[in-house]
Amino acid sequence: MKESLLILAAALAMVSCGGNAQQKAATAGTQQTTAAAPDMHNAETSLDYLGVYKGTLPAADCPGIETTLTLAPDGSYALHLKYIDRDSEFDEKGAFTVKENLLTLTPSEGGQPQYYKVEENRLRRLDAEKQPVTGALADNYTLQKTTE
Structure with missing residues (x-):
């Protein structure tokens, strides 16, 4: 009953x-x-993700890595990495894609892709499994959009 x-x-x-x-x-x-129309908002359709992003990402063997990432309208990117307190700088170029809120950087000279979550005026670095970095330094894995 x-x-x-x-x-x-x-x-x-x-x-x-x-x-x-x-x-x-x-x-x-x-x-x-x-x-009722479904909500189709995501980074690909709603956010202005093109431009220059900067930040200092954590590093295991130095105080950090000054990172500058430029996303161009033609789908290409330029990544500049400068290791703090070292005489090491690296440049990388390649193509990027954005699907929903996932930014994928694919280097033109081969190598592993890098993943970022697209947020409002910032990018959050993800690990190789496309998951947010966790731990005490998790908040330091973001790049802020600049006005350059």
Whole structure:
């Protein structure tokens, strides 16, 4: 008996909530049914992710890596890395793609791709499995958009 009552209550809840997905509008004596549009906002369609990003990313053997990443309108990128307290600088170029909120950097000379999560005016570095870096320094794995 309780099982039947529970099933009936669940069915009534689903029917009563389902009416919000469609709205009926009367126009000039006719009725139109319009469905609610799904939210299609993501970094690819909503954020202005092109431009220059800068930050100091953590490093295991020096105080950090000054990083400058430029995303160009033609789908190319330029990455400049300068190791603090060392005489080491590296430049990398390649192509990038953005799918939803995932930015993928693919080096033109081969090597492993790098991943970033696109956020409002910043990029958050992800690990090789496309997951956010965790731990005490997790907040330091971001690059801020500049006005350059």
